[in-house]
Amino acid sequence: MDMITVGIDVSKDRLDVAVCPSGEAFAVERNAAGLERLAARLSKIAPHIVALEATGGFETVAAAALAAAGLPVVVVNPAQIRSFAKALGQRAKTDPIDAAVIARFAEAAKPEIRPLPDEATRLLAELVARRRQIIAMIGAERQREKRLAVPHLRKSIARLLKALEKELASVDDDINDAVRGSPAWRDKETLLASTPGVGPTIARTLLAELPQLGQLRRKQIAALAGLAPFTRQSGQWRGRSFIGGGRSAVRTALFMGAMVAKRHNPALKTFFARLVAAGKPKMVALIAVARKLLTILNAILRDRQPWQSA
DSSP: OOOOEEEEEEOSSEEEEEEETTOOEEEEESSHHHHHHHHHHHHHHOOSEEEEEOOTTHHHHHHHHHHHTTOOEEEEOHHHHHHHHHHHTOOOOOHHHHHHHHHHHHHHHOOOOOOOOOHHHHHHHHHHHHHHHHHHHHHHHHHHHHHOOOHHHHHHHHHHHHHHHHHHHHHHHHHHHHHHTOHHHHHHHHHHHTSTTOOHHHHHHHHHHOTTTTTSOHHHHHHHHTOSOEEEEETTEEEEEEOOOSOHHHHHHHHHHHHHHHHHOHHHHHHHHHHHHTTOOHHHHHHHHHHHHHHHHHHHHHHTOOOOOO
16 A cells, blocks of 8 residues: 655645645645644545645644644655755746645655644743844844944944843743743753753753653754764765754754863763864864763653763
């Protein structure tokens, strides 16, 4: 029996759906009634995978509704879909075509089905993302302030910075309330923050952006964070390995933690020094520290045991 895969292209107002291998295609509105009809129609054909492309948050409600209906939902990376379309020689781009490409990608790649984050986790992720955005705006305004000499423009920036800092404090309070209001998250934050180099901001970023932490093997969790090295080799030629992909916010948080840990975490400080002494470039050593830190944090949540220096 052929494996049935469904690709869904998500836009603001509607969902374009393609089914492989039958070639069936249709569209529904992206609202409660449309999602209910879609879930009922897909349940009848019992697909093996229902794949949606991540589209700036529009896919979240659709994915949650279909998962709640018991369908095997996976949200796929848009970059992978674009690369797959290029490999197929598919240059035309419309919503129905995109849905068909997503279905064929799911059929070929068979992405792993993982539980979707619950509503509370999605809310925390949005709060953490908003905090990142505000910090980026504050940084940009401070850079502009350095270049300006006109007094009234500098006052304008000062007023905006004051407002942004007030908003940042408000978001921090919301994040704190969300974490402290959940006993499970509170315990996880305490476990993560027991590791030298990991503070509340990094711990909360990992809780929000990497809910699979503690549930996967070390290679799988490294790949999700974009810290798994990719080997480049052809015949006798060997290129330098590199990292990429994954969840950039998680990777950034882990790099911040690694920079602190290589100075203040005894085990990772020794690990970093050993790599540098062996001739590894400092950036390569720092990436290795970030990956090892992630492995340690994964084990801490898996075993429910805080950091132990030994």
